[in-house]
Amino acid sequence: MPRHSPERLASEWAQLLAAFPPEVRQLVGDQARARCELLASHFYEQMLQDSQASHFLSHDQVQSRLHASMQRWIVSLFAAGLDEELPAVIALQTQVGEVHARIDVPVHLVLRGARHLKARFAALLQELLPAEDARLFPAVRLIADVIDLAMEIMSQAYASSHERNSRAEEAYRLFAVAQNIGSEKERQRAALLDWENQLMFDLAVGLEASQLPRIGSTEFGLWFRHKGSHAFEGTPEAELILQAMQHIDEVLLPMFGLPGGVEPRERMQRLRDLREQAKSIGYHLERLFEQVNELEAGRDVLTRLLNRKFLPVVLGKEIAYARQRGNRFAVLAVDVDHFKQINDRFGHDAGDQVLQQLATLLSNHSRGGDYVFRLGGEEFLMLLVDVSADSALKAAETLRKKIAADLFRLPHEQSLQVTVSIGLALHNGHPDYQRLLRRADEALYRAKHGGRNRVVVAAEE
Structure with a gap:
């Protein structure tokens, strides 16, 4: 997605500001400086009411740092003059958009926050100025126009960055599926078998249920949860493997520690259940590896990393x-x-x-x-x-x-x-x-x- 040049954006921003009298720009700039803390607090209060937004903003460090950053952002938006300050303001909007893309903040949340910010700033001006003050209506319009333009620049930077990330994501998915496919296949089959053998031995010697090896923490489990499931994302086999691993670790293995002991027949059935789950994991893993061919893109030429x-x-x-x-x-x-x-x-x-x-x-x-x-x-x-x-x-x-x-x-x-x-x-x-x-x-x-x-x-x- 092509971006508008910083020069063009600076020219557009300058034209926007020039459409308002200097006294209106001065009023809004003064109020932005005076009310930035209140506005930032309102912004985060509104955003944290949204469960999806609180997902990104709940971290203490994010809140403490972003509150101060938000205040500076509000002041900078309305302190810019018609010339030399604008490139820096535009660069900041671009940087913020790229950060949002990097941490995958949905665009609609950013726009929601901007909507609440505009409404609160306008309400503060209406409380400050009498209705007949000639500056009130253009000041409210200036606030809306400036925040909308900032959101446009952010969204443009977000889209470009997100598109690059998406291309890299897809390339990585293909690479992760295919890197060293032959050796990886044998390595993970062996790791799965090692877990099964260790589990059967531990059950035979009578270890407590809490001591039994969880498949999610094994070499195979780590590989599949952090690499395999991503590489094969979207396939039914990958989801079935994850479900089987969860069933083994959270349902079947704890059952060996139930109070009162286990009847021989019931114990045998549980062992069969474990065996069937392990076999299903192996079967689905084989199917996944059969679906791919070797791919070399994304590897360092010298070290193969x-x-x-x-x-x-x-x-x-x-x-x-x-x-x-x-x-x-x-x-x-x-x-x-x-x-x-x-x-x-x-x-x-x-x-x-x-x-x-x-x-x-x-x-x-x-x-x-x-x-x-x-x-x-x-x-x-x-x-x-x-x-x-x-x-x-x-x-x-x-x-x-x-x-x-x-x-x-x-x-x-x-x-x-x-x-x-x-x-x-x-x-x-x-x-x-x-x-x-x-x-x-x-x-x-x-x-x-x-x-x-x-x-x-x-x-x-």
Whole structure:
């Protein structure tokens, strides 16, 4: 969707303002500054009454930060003059629209908020000015026209950004279905069988129901919940697998812990039910893998890891999953220490070989539901699903020590040891993934400047 140029938008905004007398513009600007806190409070009170809006605004950090941002936005809209201030105001509307697209705020919620804001601002002016004041009607119209134009610019930026995200989402879905289809198929079949064998052994030795391995927490369960279900989204087989996993974990396994014991015949029936559910998962998984062919798009050429093209899609998906299930995830920003020195001393072929070996290490030390990206150069990013602060830090430290202990092979039978610095950020519930990435980058910066070969945990905001 083509956007109007900033110059054209600035010209249109200037023409809008020029249609109103200076004293009207001054009145509205003064009242925006005087009443911005009241208007922002009204805006959020109205929005939080909508269950869909409260979904995005319930986070404490969002409320505290956005209230102040909303006040500044209101003041900036009506403080702009006819010339030099307008490009900055227009750039702000564009930025806000892109943020809304990034965190997937529905456009109708933004427009609803704008409607309430216009109505409240107009009511305040009507309380302030007598009905016969000649400035009242044009002032109310100016408020409506300016907010409508701001919404138009936001919506245009939203649409462009959302279209890009949708294309990336579809490309990722296809990629996720097809990446390493042969090896992934065997890996997940083996993981499913391992769970079943472990479960039967644990039942045979008489473990309590609470100690039985839940399929949702296994290697297969993590992979399917965080990757497979997204890759095969919309297929009946994927939904049946999710239902079977839920039935096993929430219905069948707890039944083995019912008080009073279980009759042999009833126990046998429960075992048959478990077996049938596991068989159905395997059958539907086989059907899903039969529906796809290998696809290479979206893979980093050198390391074969995911490239940054799919980072927004994956992070958006994991934030939505965390919000729905109450789970937490973490990102690790990983950077090779002194990589330029490796290139300068051993050559770029050696540097490439180091990156390839590091990519293998990162992949080998990730679980089925985790993600590993190469962001470019010597920068990597890992996304660890379903973790706590302690387990994420433990995983990062284990990874750092493993890399430091390994010997990296170089051309001409040379070798060297390599270290990495890691910035760790735990998702804290904020819907905008850019904040999470920024926190991880800031922690990585502190790790690099604090001596390297260390893990630094990002501070909470």
